[in-house]
Amino acid sequence: MKHSGNDKGYLFSRRYSNYVFVLLFLLYMFDYIDRTVVTSMFSSIEADLGISHTQSGMLVSAVYWAIVLLTFPVSIIVDRWSRTKTIAIMAVVWSLATALCALTGNFIQLFLARMLIGVGEAGYAPGGSAMISGLYPIEKRSKMMGLWNASIPLGTAIGVFLGGIIATHLGWKYAFGLVAFPGLIVAILFFFVKDYKTVDLSFFDKRNNKVKMERKDIFREFLSRYSIIYTYFGITASIFVTTSLLTWLPTYFQISRDLAQDKAGSMASSIMALALVGAPLGGIVADKWRRTNINARLLLPALSTLVSAVLLFLGLFLFRGIVQYITFLVMGVTIMMFISGAASVTQDVIHPGLRATSYSIAVVVQNLLGASMAPIVIGFIYDHSDIKTALSILPFVLVLSSLLFYLGSKYYARDIENVTKVQLEVQ
Numbered sequence: 495m496k497h498s499g500n501d502k503g504y505l506f507s508r509r510y511s512n513y514v515f516v517l518l519f520l521l522y523m524f525d526y527i528d529r530t531v532v533t534s535m536f537s538s539i540e541a542d543l544g545i546s547h548t549q550s551g552m553l554v555s556a557v558y559w560a561i562v563l564l565t566f567p568v569s570i571i572v573d574r575w576s577r578t579k580t581i582a583i584m585a586v587v588w589s590l591a592t593a594l595c596a597l598t599g600n601f602i603q604l605f606l607a608r609m610l611i612g613v614g615e616a617g618y619a620p621g622g623s624a625m626i627s628g629l630y631p632i633e634k635r636s637k638m639m640g641l642w643n644a645s646i647p648l649g650t651a652i653g654v655f656l657g658g659i660i661a662t663h664l665g666w667k668y669a670f671g672l673v674a675f676p677g678l679i680v681a682i683l684f685f686f687v688k689d690y691k692t693v694d695l696s697f698f699d700k701r702n703n704k705v706k707m708e709r710k711d712i713f714r715e716f717l718s719r720y721s722i723i724y725t726y727f728g729i730t731a732s733i734f735v736t737t738s739l740l741t742w743l744p745t746y747f748q749i750s751r752d753l754a755q756d757k758a759g760s761m762a763s764s765i766m767a768l769a770l771v772g773a774p775l776g777g778i779v780a781d782k783w784r785r786t787n788i789n790a791r792l793l794l795p796a797l798s799t800l801v802s803a804v805l806l807f808l809g810l811f812l813f814r815g816i817v818q819y820i821t822f823l824v825m826g827v828t829i830m831m832f833i834s835g836a837a838s839v840t841q842d843v844i845h846p847g848l849r850a851t852s853y854s855i856a857v858v859v860q861n862l863l864g865a866s867m868a869p870i871v872i873g874f875i876y877d878h879s880d881i882k883t884a885l886s887i888l889p890f891v892l893v894l895s896s897l898l899f900y901l902g903s904k905y906y907a908r909d910i911e912n913v914t915k916v917q918l919e920v921q
Contacts (some may be wrong), residue, residue, distance in 0.1 A: 503631030505918055506684045506692055511629045514687055515638065517680055518622050519586050519645045524677030525615055527656070528592040529557055531673050532608070534658035534759035535666040535742045542666065545601050551873030554741050556605050558866035562858050568617030569854030572624060573847060581621045585681030588614025596667040615739070620850040620858050622845025625848050627841040628641035628690050628918050634783065635648040635841065636791055640777020640834030644860075647769030647830055650740055654766065658744070658759025673850030693847030699834040707845075715845055719909045722852065724902030725792065725839045726859045731863035731895035732799055732832050735806075735888045740766060741869040746881045761819070770827030772798075788910070791839050792903035795832035796896045803892035810886055813822030829892075836899065843909040846916040 504511050532539070536550040572580045591610035614810035622642065653673065695707040707715075718724065743765065747758035753869045775793060781873035805825040809818050837853070839900040844852040877885035 502743045503633075504921065505629050506688065507561045510688070514629060515642070516627065518581075518625060518686065519642055520680045521581070521618065521623060521684065522642060522645035523649035524585075525588065527653040527673050528588055528614065528644050528677065529656040530650045530653035530740055531556075531592075531669055532595075534605070534649060534762070535656045535661040535669060537748070538666045539604075543601050543604070546873075547877050548818055548870060548873045551610050551869030553605060554869040555613035555866045556608040556735070557615065558737075558861040560609045560864060562862045564613060564616035564705075565620060565857045565861070566851070569620040569850040570858075572617055572621040572850035574627075574692055576675045576689055576692075577621050577628075577850070578626050578684060578687045580617060581625070582681050582684040584614050584616065584618050584621070584688075585677055585684065586614070588612075588618075588764060589674050589678040589681060590614075592670055592677075596669075596674075597672035598667075612637060612682055616838070617854065621851040623837060623841060623853040624850040625681055627846075632842070633784075636777040636780040636784070636834045636838045637774070638777070639837045640774040640780075643772055643777075643830070643833045643837065644770045646825075647766045647773065651763040651767035653769070654740070654744060654759050654763040658756040658763075658810035659718065662754075662756045664854065665855050671707065688920065690920055693845075693916055693918065695845070695847045695916075707727060707847075708793040709749065712848065715848065716735050716852070716855070717867075718912075719843050720905040721792065721902045721909045722843050724838060724898050724905070725836050726856050728792075728795065728799075728862075728895050728898035729832070729836050729856055730860040730864040730865050732795075732829070732836075734771075734868045735802075735862040735891050735895070736829060737865040737868040738885065739873045740887055742872050742876070742881065742885065745884060749881050765822050765826040767824055769830035772827040772830040773833055775827070777834030777838075779831075788907045791835035791842070791902040792899050792906055795836050796899035796903065798828050798831035799892050799899065800896040802895065803889045806892065807889040810882065810889070832895070832899065837904065839902070843906065845914050846918065 504505050539545065539553070540550055542788060568580065568584070588611045590605055591614055594610065595604060596608040598607055623639070626638050626642055627635060656673060657666070657669050660672060668842045689880050695712070737802045743762040747753055747761045748755060751758070753761070776798060779792050780794045783794060786795065805821055805828065809821040809825065813821050840856050841849050874883045
């Protein structure tokens, strides 16, 4: 691998790679602050705009619908043009769109502004995944993916916390305005980050001749990788659960414990913040386990999601008070342990020139069937019953996720052996 530093396996020097990683981490954190700040302000927004619980859920889903529509075409731009420039432009768009939410006066305006946030965020996860996969050696991939994805629960916790506090003391519109601009500063810095050269889409045939990939070859690349297909749907089931909890756990605490909006938001954000431990922990364990078991990057998600299912079931149905809250806190750690290994698999078993595209497929599937549907499904059940009944389906969705990850692990070793080996070069 050609690189500008002397650190083995790194695209650039270790120090510069870590600098780029910090920027990627901060952008993902601000991405989720802007995305989730609305969830702890539902009561204020519903009272001000006169909307239902289902419409509140739609304000979250709006972001994911836009991501579903645009992430695939944007990921092609990422893979075939520039990762750094695309990421910077997207971050500018979603930051300005968040500020625009503060200027809205009715549900339609706020819904459209939230969709615009999704337009900006559409290709960030695929672009960031491709950057990290290129920056670091493969044996560190799960660890770095885990550390990067720790920004999701951190940003979510900050967003939920700030939304509740600011909405209570200043109003919900101020919350959107205040969280919008820090990400804009990091986005400007990212315009000056170095990139790697666009990878030629080619492979070696049975005679060891270099062959340029055609469209049918690209389709075959994905459809022949059973491990990645199971991983896409395993991620989707887990994301359905995490998005449901991110969206409706503050409401659950408000109702079940008769708490004020800001207190319920703080309790929920504390649980989500512990995923800050779970995501990197999952990466570290997966990478260490992989030294003795090549399938570890899918076996660990299978195990951790099953444990999370049990903990969530116990917390909802058997425990109350402090015991329930401690159970939810432990679940806050385990429920995000899947992401580092699963995200790495989307990069491990596919052609290096299709890494952003691969993660974009994961994003499309998880947002179409998971993140965009979860707030509405839970909101719909809540409208027709109660919040506890609505959340009671989630442990069973986690069991499904665990099964899908386990099935994918059966094909991982074969799939990674068939990946075309490509050396990345600094642009």
